[in-house]
Amino acid sequence: MADETGRWGFETRAIHAGQRPDPRTGSVIVPIYATSTFIQDGVGGVRDGGHEYSRTTNPTRSALEEALAALEGGRYALAFASGMAAADVALRTLTRPGDHVILGGDAYGGTFRLLDKVLALWGVAHSSVDLSDVEAVRAAVRPNTKVIWCESPTNPLLGIADIGALASVAATAGARLVVDNTFATPYLQSPLGLGADVVLHSTTKYLGGHSDVVGGALITSNEHLREEFFFLRNAVGAVPSPFDSWLVLRGAKTLALRMERHSDNAERVVRALVGHPKVGKVYYPGLPDHPGHEVAAKQMRRFGGMVSFSVAGGEQAALEVASRTKLFILAESLGGIESLIEHPGKMTHASTTGSPLQVPGNVLRLSVGIEDATDLVADLLQALGD
CATH class of the missing domain: 3.40.640.10 (Type I PLP-dependent aspartate aminotransferase-like (Major domain))
Incomplete structure (x- = not known):
């Protein structure tokens, strides 16, 4: 073989x-x-x-x-x-x-x-x-x-x-x-x-x-x-x-199937977040205005299931959004079939506090799972206060 x-x-x-x-x-x-x-x-x-x-x-x-x-x-x-x-x-x-x-x-x-x-x-x-x-x-x-x-x-x-x-x-x-x-x-x-x-x-x-x-x-x-x-x-x-x-x-064994669905769902989530009045910046290489979009398009098959975004109201507002999701589970890690939300500055990247790598306090990271994308978008919108 x-x-x-x-x-x-x-x-x-x-x-x-x-x-x-x-x-x-x-x-x-x-x-x-x-x-x-x-x-x-x-x-x-x-x-x-x-x-x-x-x-x-x-x-x-x-x-x-x-x-x-x-x-x-x-x-x-x-x-x-x-x-x-x-x-x-x-x-x-x-x-x-x-x-x-x-x-x-x-x-x-x-x-x-x-x-x-x-x-x-x-x-x-x-x-x-x-x-x-x-x-x-x-x-x-x-x-x-x-x-x-x-x-x-x-x-x-x-x-x-x-x-x-x-x-x-x-x-x-x-x-x-x-x-x-x-x-x-x-x-x-x-x-x-x-x-x-x-x-x-x-x-x-x-x-x-x-x-x-x-x-x-x-x-x-x-x-x-x-x-x-x-x-x-x-x-x-x-x-x-x-x-x-x-x-x-x-x-x-199922990586290819899952990554296609992760990518599909992430793109749906990104479309819902871009332009939302309570969202500052959306970080996703699939966006044409992402500074690395052309390079990503050249060296990647698709743009993946990870999405980060800043909350316009600052760190406290971001923490509140993370606490209000129902389908997006508040937890560290990523890449599973279920969707996760986390606050990097206080969770996975707490060790970078005070260093040049410190993550802005108003940033949330999403690991977009393989659930129904309509349900995921609805969950984020209600958590943002729509």
């Missing part, structure tokens, strides 16, 4: 890549191999399956990794216990004390916290810059810059970076471009094909898709990076359980 995946369409890869019928039972779904260890044929004699201990490898996790690599168009994928575990392994592999990381001026609060509060103690410096401004990124490169860390679209303000242009900057600087593709998913965007060195996912989000699992992944076509990621993941034990791997594998 590995040779065939390159010729298959995305939907076919999502269902079949890495997911062969079980040779022993004939099960058409990959089993959950709930075992910690595997029999060996003599001391050091690992059997043909290549598994000896589930912290190192597990058949269910291996199936997920083969599927994720196929979906992202990469040669290798490694699954992790969370998106932050994947980010930690990536950054600790790619940097050493004294190195420098370029982070976007709008980025996930957990990534900022990892750099600002954890890796800074290890001697890794970072600076933030607007990644949509390629010349500003080029100017921010230092002799010790080892990583450009990119989100596109960004979390939570839905900014867009030209991944191909950033890849060129990174290559010239001798740095690695890591793209967090969680918002876009491999269905909507293929960073490796645009020149990125590594793609990161929080598989908790759209890949899992049902708000019932926590996980992460790194995908690359660089064999050396794969070996280094694999070593550190095994050394620190940042692995998902077989059941969690199975849940993400199950969710990925």
Whole structure:
């Protein structure tokens, strides 16, 4: 199957890549191999399956990794216990004390916290810059810059970076471009094909898709990076359980269908918010006046299911809107089948308070689910006070 995946369409890869019928039972779904260890044929004699201990490898996790690599168009994928575990392994592999990381001026609060509060103690410096401004990124490169860390679209303000242009900057600087593709998913965007060195996912989000699992992944076509990621993941034990791997594998099967519906519904929500008297700015790359619209249209299949907007009445008004929704559930995370609303400044991005990445207090972030779009629009309008 590995040779065939390159010729298959995305939907076919999502269902079949890495997911062969079980040779022993004939099960058409990959089993959950709930075992910690595997029999060996003599001391050091690992059997043909290549598994000896589930912290190192597990058949269910291996199936997920083969599927994720196929979906992202990469040669290798490694699954992790969370998106932050994947980010930690990536950054600790790619940097050493004294190195420098370029982070976007709008980025996930957990990534900022990892750099600002954890890796800074290890001697890794970072600076933030607007990644949509390629010349500003080029100017921010230092002799010790080892990583450009990119989100596109960004979390939570839905900014867009030209991944191909950033890849060129990174290559010239001798740095690695890591793209967090969680918002876009491999269905909507293929960073490796645009020149990125590594793609990161929080598989908790759209890949899992049902708000019932926590996980992460790194995908690359660089064999050396794969070996280094694999070593550190095994050394620190940042692995998902077989059941969690199975849940993400199950969710990925319907990713294409769900992303089309997420995108349809988000576009309906955006149309309702634009021009509303109680809405200030709508952040969505599908809008023609979005500063990154042309780049997004070039490198994305569609514009996704994430929408952010500012409330004209300020922070308190935004908090009140978030408290009045009935279908949009007030909760952190994103990418599930149900719609969520959150206040980034006090929730997912609280760690950025007082930093250049601080999110305006009147901004709300929506993860638009796959419910009936008419119901979702009606819920937002009543919450806004219509």
